[in-house]
Amino acid sequence: MGLRDIAIVGTAQRPSEINSTFTSVELLLPTIQEVLTKVGIERQDIGFWCHGSCDYMSGQPFSFVSAVDAIGAWPPIIESHVEADGAFALYEAWVKLQTGEVDVALVFSNGKTTSGPINRILNLQTDPYMVAPLWPGFHVLSALQARACLEAGVVTQRQMAEVAWRSQRDGKNNPLTLSGTEMSVDELLSQPFTVDPLRAHDCAIPVDGANAIILAAGDAARRLAKRPAWIRGIDHRIDTQRLGARSMIESSSAAIAAQKAGVGKDRIDVAELHAPFTHQELLLRQAMGLSESTHINPSGGALVANPAMAAGLARFAEAAESVFSGSADRVLAHCTSGPLLQQNLVCVMEGE
Amino acid sequence: MSEADGLMRLRLPIAVTYNWSAGPNATSHLAGLLEGKLIGKRCPSCLSVYFPTRNGVCPKCARILAEDVTVGPKGTITTFCIVNVPFLGQKIKLPYVAAQILLDGADISMQHLIQECEAEDVRIGMRVEPVWRDRSEWGPSMENIEHFRPTGEPDQVMGSESGAS
Amino acid sequence: MSGTSSHSLKNGVFVAPLEVAFPYKRTVGTLLSRFFTSLQQCHLEGTRGSDGRVYFPPAEFDPLTGAQLDEWVTLPDTGTVTTWAWQAIPEDGQPLAHPFAWALITLDGADVPILHAVDALRSDRIATGTRVKVRWAQERIGGITDIACFDLLGGAS
Numbered sequence: 001m002g003l004r005d006i007a008i009v010g011t012a013q014r015p016s017e018i019n020s021t022f023t024s025v026e027l028l029l030p031t032i033q034e035v036l037t038k039v040g041i042e043r044q045d046i047g048f049w050c051h052g053s054c055d056y057m058s059g060q061p062f063s064f065v066s067a068v069d070a071i072g073a074w075p076p077i078i079e080s081h082v083e084a085d086g087a088f089a090l091y092e093a094w095v096k097l098q099t100g101e102v103d104v105a106l107v108f109s110n111g112k113t114t115s116g117p118i119n120r121i122l123n124l125q126t127d128p129y130m131v132a133p134l135w136p137g138f139h140v141l142s143a144l145q146a147r148a149c150l151e152a153g154v155v156t157q158r159q160m161a162e163v164a165w166r167s168q169r170d171g172k173n174n175p176l177t178l179s180g181t182e183m184s185v186d187e188l189l190s191q192p193f194t195v196d197p198l199r200a201h202d203c204a205i206p207v208d209g210a211n212a213i214i215l216a217a218g219d220a221a222r223r224l225a226k227r228p229a230w231i232r233g234i235d236h237r238i239d240t241q242r243l244g245a246r247s248m249i250e251s252s253s254a255a256i257a258a259q260k261a262g263v264g265k266d267r268i269d270v271a272e273l274h275a276p277f278t279h280q281e282l283l284l285r286q287a288m289g290l291s292e293s294t295h296i297n298p299s300g301g302a303l304v305a306n307p308a309m310a311a312g313l314a315r316f317a318e319a320a321e322s323v324f325s326g327s328a329d330r331v332l333a334h335c336t337s338g339p340l341l342q343q344n345l346v347c348v349m350e351g352e
Numbered sequence: 353m354s355e356a357d358g359l360m361r362l363r364l365p366i367a368v369t370y371n372w373s374a375g376p377n378a379t380s381h382l383a384g385l386l387e388g389k390l391i392g393k394r395c396p397s398c399l400s401v402y403f404p405t406r407n408g409v410c411p412k413c414a415r416i417l418a419e420d421v422t423v424g425p426k427g428t429i430t431t432f433c434i435v436n437v438p439f440l441g442q443k444i445k446l447p448y449v450a451a452q453i454l455l456d457g458a459d460i461s462m463q464h465l466i467q468e469c470e471a472e473d474v475r476i477g478m479r480v481e482p483v484w485r486d487r488s489e490w491g492p493s494m495e496n497i498e499h500f501r502p503t504g505e506p507d508q509v510m511g512s513e514s515g516a517s
Numbered sequence: 518m519s520g521t522s523s524h525s526l527k528n529g530v531f532v533a534p535l536e537v538a539f540p541y542k543r544t545v546g547t548l549l550s551r552f553f554t555s556l557q558q559c560h561l562e563g564t565r566g567s568d569g570r571v572y573f574p575p576a577e578f579d580p581l582t583g584a585q586l587d588e589w590v591t592l593p594d595t596g597t598v599t600t601w602a603w604q605a606i607p608e609d610g611q612p613l614a615h616p617f618a619w620a621l622i623t624l625d626g627a628d629v630p631i632l633h634a635v636d637a638l639r640s641d642r643i644a645t646g647t648r649v650k651v652r653w654a655q656e657r658i659g660g661i662t663d664i665a666c667f668d669l670l671g672g673a674s
Contacts, residue, residue: 021530023375025407059370072414116370130574130661135610140619143602196603240580244621244630360550360659365540372535382531492531
């Protein structure tokens with residue numbers, strides 16, 4: 001049984017905002033129209049639509065139902081939704097394309113991360129009996145992981161600050177992100193702790209955003225893009241939810257997903273890693289075996305723009321664009337989900 | 353807290369407060385309600401008039417609704433139900449009638465209450481009009497209309513323009 | 518879910534606070550019923566996994582094999598901090614209203630840690646390896662908050 005060749009053929013990302021006054025539908029509709037226009041096709045050419053979002057971000061139960069307004073479900077369309085980052089919607093679309101039922105799919109995601117208390121909302125991902133009633137918040141859990149890594153010697157404060165410095169530098173060249181401050185590594189290291197041992201620059205900036213990606217199979221992909229970003233391997237793995245029952249100083253799920261996606265088979269030019277905290281980028285690089293020759297997060301990454309539930313799909317858009325432009329031949333896109341890198345999705349794409 | 357089956361139940365309430373935005377495309381609709389006007393929007397593609405304006409988007413065409421259109425205030429009942437069961441958060445005395453009302457000039461019906469008549473007299477095609485609350489209670493909300501009541505006009509014969517879609 | 522009419526205009530767009538609230542009551546099942554019932558009575562119990570590791574709070578199902586766990590292990594009220602973070606400004610619903618430490622704490626005789634608060638008062642009084650002791654809540658309802666927090670063993674200085 002052979003797999004179909006499937007590629008990303010177009011992307012669109014909405015510039016990041018804080019406290020956006022647009023509704024989720026208003027964020028999505030122009031973004032979806034933009035990607036259709038870029039690829040040069042109509043709504044009616046899309047065989048399958050898949051959406052990633054989270055009701056808790058939108059502040060509206062069943063918000064994904066009204067989000068269908070942004071794509072126009074008339075005549076009725078084939079649509080699906082994952083209550084997760086859009087990267088997982090992309091995985092579902094890839095599977096749908098593999099079935100051979102459709103040749104073109106559109107994946108979209110949105111996150112209104114700043115309209116509610118994001119740190120408190122993400123707490124709701126934790127064990128509802130043992131952890132959530134204490135309301136530790138997302139930053140606290142990551143701070144526990146960061147200290148474990150620091151004390152084990154897996155990362156250093158300076159390495160973490162270097163990740164932040166590089167992300168802020170590269171983010172300033174990316175009009176889609178909110179530019180960070182321009183501080184040197186030493187200046188970053190002199191900043192106060194927010195949740196000791198994390199400083200503000202160690203934590204991703206929550207933003208509101210939306211994005212959309214078009215996938216196509218075989219000849220359709222060659223027709224729709226000059227240089228499609230062919231998906232050569234894609235896999236996702238999850239660790240136990242139980243805090244403390246898995247290692248705090250490594251990510252075994254990221255390591256397995258990377259191995260299954262074929263990361264180590266050849267050199268990776270660009271890796272777009274979805275790391276909401278600086279130490280997590282360092283853990284991911286180790287887990288995936290990425291070398292110094294790989295350019296990490298030329299977009300600035302999620303640290304400088306983290307639209308929750310869209311930040312993972314944004315990594316796919318950024319990685320694919322570097323293939324489209326010819327600036328990279330073999331790229332990696334990654335998405336994480338849950339506290340402390342609980343779940344990891346890894347995809348390797350190549351130009352031809 | 354332990355119950356008769358010996359198993360515990362934990363009360364684990366969740367409450368999150370958001371800063372909710374209605375979005376720029378809803379502004380004319382909501383500002384109209386503040387002045388006692390019913391303002392919908394027309395789709396530039398299929399020309400349907402939506403009231404309320406649903407994110408300012410035509411769900412059939414996936415287009416931004418561009419043009420403001422004043423609708424109503426009278427309308428026609430396209431379907432209804434008689435509510436006899438109490439439920440959490442209920443504010444209205446039982447039994448009451450919830451109806452889909454197609455406002456004059458709109459293409460999509462909206463839901464509201466029918467009062468000032470017996471529940472058994474309500475019927476599809478009945479003409480109704482809004483009863484507004486005291487102006488001092490108005491906000492940018494459909495709650496400014498307390499309910500709809502029969503106008504006494506002859507029934508409208510409902511055809512394919514029933515707005516039930 | 519309830520809206521309010523305390524709207525305002527931001528750049529010509531209507532905005533308003535919106536509270537989304539769900540008053541969930543959850544059934545915790547057989548194993549956790551026993552755990553929370555004993556917790557209410559100031560009794561600490563964990564479960565033993567297939568690899569011999571002791572989980573506190575108890576694991577219902579073995580994280581390695583998925584098997585239902587039923588071997589109970591009684592544990593003392595003392596343990597050791599394995600990692601920690603400092604909450605300088607406490608938030609609503611958290612165990613303590615003044616600055617405190619969050620920690621993963623492995624109870625003596627357990628292998629897998631619990632997340633809870635340590636009333637350390639100052640961040641320089643806690644470290645990985647610090648010994649701590651359960652402080653029981655005055656009013657216990659059968660829930661993880663029946664442990665009010667952990668105190669530094671040896672008392673306040």
